Amino acid sequence: MEKLITTALPKAHVWTPTWQHVDWFDTQISHYHATLAPFPESDKVKDFDDLRNFRWRISDDLGISRRGECKKHDEKCLGIAEPENADLVVIADSGLGFFKDHELPKAINKPEKRPWLIVKTGGDGMLARTDRLWDALPSRRDKVIVVTTADDLRRVSGLEIRRGTAWESEASDCLKIFQQERRLNQYRFVVVSFGPAGAFLFDRDVHGGRNYSLFYDPARVEGAPDFWLNGRMWGYTSTLATAITQRIISSIGNKDAPLSSPTSANEIIRIGVRRGLKAMQEVYRNGFGRIIAENSSGQADPTQADPAPDFPFVAVKDALKISKRDLDKDKRIAEVSVTERNVKSSAIFASSRDLEDIARDIVYRGVDDALADTTIPHLKYGKVVTVDRREIESFQSVRALVKEYAERAGTRVRRYWKTEKARTPTPLSIAVFGQPGSGKSTTVREVIGSIKVQEREFTFEEFNLSQFRNTSELADSFHLLRDDRLRGKVPVVLWDEFDSFFDRPLGWLRYFLSPMQDGTFQEGQTVHPVGRSVFVFAGGVYSSLESFKSQESNAEYRAAKGPDFLSRVRGTMELQGIEKRSDDPFWVIRRAILLRTFLERETSLFPKGQDGHKAIDEDVLNAFLRISDFTHGVRSMQAVVRNSSLLGERYFSRSSLPNVTQLNLHVNSEEFHNEMDFASARRVGGSSARSP
Numbered sequence: 001m002e003k004l005i006t007t008a009l010p011k012a013h014v015w016t017p018t019w020q021h022v023d024w025f026d027t028q029i030s031h032y033h034a035t036l037a038p039f040p041e042s043d044k045v046k047d048f049d050d051l052r053n054f055r056w057r058i059s060d061d062l063g064i065s066r067r068g069e070c071k072k073h074d075e076k077c078l079g080i081a082e083p084e085n086a087d088l089v090v091i092a093d094s095g096l097g098f099f100k101d102h103e104l105p106k107a108i109n110k111p112e113k114r115p116w117l118i119v120k121t122g123g124d125g126m127l128a129r130t131d132r133l134w135d136a137l138p139s140r141r142d143k144v145i146v147v148t149t150a151d152d153l154r155r156v157s158g159l160e161i162r163r164g165t166a167w168e169s170e171a172s173d174c175l176k177i178f179q180q181e182r183r184l185n186q187y188r189f190v191v192v193s194f195g196p197a198g199a200f201l202f203d204r205d206v207h208g209g210r211n212y213s214l215f216y217d218p219a220r221v222e223g224a225p226d227f228w229l230n231g232r233m234w235g236y237t238s239t240l241a242t243a244i245t246q247r248i249i250s251s252i253g254n255k256d257a258p259l260s261s262p263t264s265a266n267e268i269i270r271i272g273v274r275r276g277l278k279a280m281q282e283v284y285r286n287g288f289g290r291i292i293a294e295n296s297s298g299q300a301d302p303t304q305a306d307p308a309p310d311f312p313f314v315a316v317k318d319a320l321k322i323s324k325r326d327l328d329k330d331k332r333i334a335e336v337s338v339t340e341r342n343v344k345s346s347a348i349f350a351s352s353r354d355l356e357d358i359a360r361d362i363v364y365r366g367v368d369d370a371l372a373d374t375t376i377p378h379l380k381y382g383k384v385v386t387v388d389r390r391e392i393e394s395f396q397s398v399r400a401l402v403k404e405y406a407e408r409a410g411t412r413v414r415r416y417w418k419t420e421k422a423r424t425p426t427p428l429s430i431a432v433f434g435q436p437g438s439g440k441s442t443t444v445r446e447v448i449g450s451i452k453v454q455e456r457e458f459t460f461e462e463f464n465l466s467q468f469r470n471t472s473e474l475a476d477s478f479h480l481l482r483d484d485r486l487r488g489k490v491p492v493v494l495w496d497e498f499d500s501f502f503d504r505p506l507g508w509l510r511y512f513l514s515p516m517q518d519g520t521f522q523e524g525q526t527v528h529p530v531g532r533s534v535f536v537f538a539g540g541v542y543s544s545l546e547s548f549k550s551q552e553s554n555a556e557y558r559a560a561k562g563p564d565f566l567s568r569v570r571g572t573m574e575l576q577g578i579e580k581r582s583d584d585p586f587w588v589i590r591r592a593i594l595l596r597t598f599l600e601r602e603t604s605l606f607p608k609g610q611d612g613h614k615a616i617d618e619d620v621l622n623a624f625l626r627i628s629d630f631t632h633g634v635r636s637m638q639a640v641v642r643n644s645s646l647l648g649e650r651y652f653s654r655s656s657l658p659n660v661t662q663l664n665l666h667v668n669s670e671e672f673h674n675e676m677d678f679a680s681a682r683r684v685g686g687s688s689a690r691s692p
Contacts, residue, residue: 001092001120001238007313008242008320009249028070030096032234033062036309038291039231052300055287056309057231070101082106087252088116090245091133092238095123099131111139116248116259118145120241122152127183138186142206145189145248145269147241150200150222153177153192164223164396166389167198167377171214172343174200178212179340185210189269193240194222196280199273200338205262212338215273218331218349218377221396227284229452236280239316243276244269246320271324274333279319281332286312334375349376355585359592359625364612367593376589382446384439387589394573395447398430401571402534403451406458406490425532426519427493429568433539433548434575437635439594440538441494443575448492448534458534459489465508466500466540474511475523481533491533497540499548506560512537513561516568537569543633545572578637579629588625591637595624598638603646616652619676626675627667636666 037059038051045053086107093099107115117140119133126148137144150161150170159181161173174192178185190202198216205211220226227233247268251259259265288311293304327333336349361370367385371378378387379395386392405428432440445460461484463477477493484491495512502508515521515530522528542548549566551557576584578591599605605615630636643658654676663669 001090001241003313004235004238004242004311004316005090005245008246008317027068030067030094031065033065034058034234035060035062036288037231039287041285041287042230043226051292052290052294054291055231055285056289056291057233057284057287059231061232064096066096067098069097085113086115088118088245088248090118090241091120092241093119093121093123093133095121095126095129097131099133102132104132104136108136108140114140114143116143116145116252118147118241118245118248120147120237122148122237124155126152127156127181141186142188144187145191145244146184146187147191147193147237147244149193149195149237150174161192164221164400166392166396167214167216167221167349168343168389169393170194170198170222171200171212171338174202174214175212175338175340175343178202178210188265191240191244191269191273193237193280195236196227196277196284197222197224199240199277201270201273203266203269205266206260207262209262211266213270213273213335214338215270215277215333215335216377217277218334218371218375219380220332221377221379221392225452227281231287233284233287235283235311239279239283240273240276242316243279243320244272247272247275270335271327274327274335275320275322277333278322278327278330279316282315282319283312286315288312331372331375336375355588356625359588360618360621362589362592363596363599363616363621363625366606366612367596376586381443381450384443384446385593387586387593388576388584390574391576394571395443398571398573399447399451401428401430402448402492405534406451425529426517427515427530427533427535428570429516429535429537430571430573431537431539431545431548431566431569432573432575433542433544435543435577435633435635436540437633437638438575438577439634440575441496443573444492444494444536444538447573448536457489458492459484459487460492460494462494462496464496465502466497468502468508471511472523474508475521478515478521478528478530481531485531485533491531492536493533494536494538496538498537499539499541504560505556506562509565510561513564513568516565543577545574577633579633591625594634594637595641598641599652602638602641603652604648605646605650605652607650610650615650617654619680620652620654620657622678623672623675627672629667631666639666 035058036056038054039057039059041053041055082105084106086105089105089107091105103109107113108117117137119137150163153159154161154163159177161177162169178190184190185202185204188204192200192202194200194216196217197220198214201211201213201215203211203213217224248259251264251268259268288309289307291306293301293307295301295304322330334349358370358374358376361373364370368380371385371387376387377389377392378385379392381395386395432444434440434443441462448458449460451458461477461480465474468474481491481493495508498508498512499506500508511521512535516535519530520527521530539548548562551562557563576587576590578587578594581587599616606612624637624640630640632639640658640663643662644652644656646652646656649656657663660669663672
């Protein structure tokens, strides 16, 4: 970390210990071990034969060999030659016991010495340590900046931060921790890193107030594969601490923005965190450097020796130079203030722009381009885009389940299945609910298909149980999975309309109990193994898990083994509808995403390069976005598009809409036309807009 600071702050007077040589067998020093390998710079690399597209990154984390007790102090120890006075002291404490047998730096080893203190910390038992450093911090709390990670806090007993889920949920968990955890909220600032994708800032100002800020990448969540799929990196938290160090040093002596001012101090730290996130993203992009030498023109230079892997110190230095103006323009680093009132609502991410304007923009410009210009969190899985917190949480949890399940099908586990204690592998069962036509099949394919597992490939099968006439067809379906398994693939099977009628309500459920629990199915007198696979049950009768579970008091539901079926389900995905909801500000965004999808799929309105404003009448678009509901949900919206006269057309006008009789099948035609007329009158007369 000391080299990061000296590289990023060459003009500042910085003292760090100078170690001329590191002995890898020196037991006074803790050693981190990892294996590096060449990885593509990013997923966009197309030419894998050009080594210039590759970077050194970590392929295997081999752990830490911990230092022994230091009994003979030398130049590797603090307290030998460091200065006694400093404006800022930066300490990296990884929980390896350094301050159990070493004194504090001279600049803070006496109570009267009170410089600003940045403590980059982590490791097991982080908040329960008792050593010279942690005993001294509370008395200096007003000038202490703690920099840590969400993973380190997760290892503290009693603390919970959900992993890799929607930003609303992680912000809510952090807020709860800082409201209750005295060991953290006593300090002036605490920064919690979620890696290159985000951070949470706690600010206890000198007047006793508490402020919370969330910094996040709208298109990513914690643990996004962008930062691990092509190898891993370390040094993120040190980079973040360095960015904050840079801001503190540049502000010392600044009379216009003194650190003693709560407002100025908050602004200084916030800019430091945002620059730190920018630099962390550059750390991953650069890795430990190129694997071949290049000349000044970026061409491979065979006359030079291959560069040795090294941390991207210069890339971090350059990233930290970004101006506040350019930082504000960077859409990958958004920021919101968090309060107890707004943290549980997706409205926290609603930008200053009206959500209905953003929805129109989505239809006109396309989902990717429109959302890229907002700070609304959104995740993309192949062709599927979601902005809904509940969808993000359910999609991410299912991806984690499937990824772990698929990875357990690897070589080590295959060896285990050959032992005498081996049991038949059981399928992983997932339930999916949503309105008819909401794209459950497509969502399953895209969400699971986006999972990358080394040496594992998913194959997809789909069977509609409402069309099966007898159980022999179900047995045939199980047999079809065998070929995929023999090819070494993991079959993902969508059992569509699993809740349909077969002899009785929910009649199919009892035939899945044995495959789900024991991994076998019976055909006549013979019992066959189902094998390792993912079962996805898509509801057709019930549009939500809640409505399905509400039948528990029903005798027919119990007779159909509904409770037994649910007990075997490991995870659920629930697609949200497009109806207006007072508790959900993003319903209009979801409606716009689906409308744009249907218009692209069913019409020729959006040829490449055409301005979307010239493709659909503004009044028609407003009616689609503002009408209270569609009679049959998503399927009705799709039907209105399909029933419109758009074959070969380049413009969706009022005249293209179905007649009133057809329109009434899927919407209230009077309300639909009123919304068109209101939009037209508002545009001409300039009257104020109604709330959606």
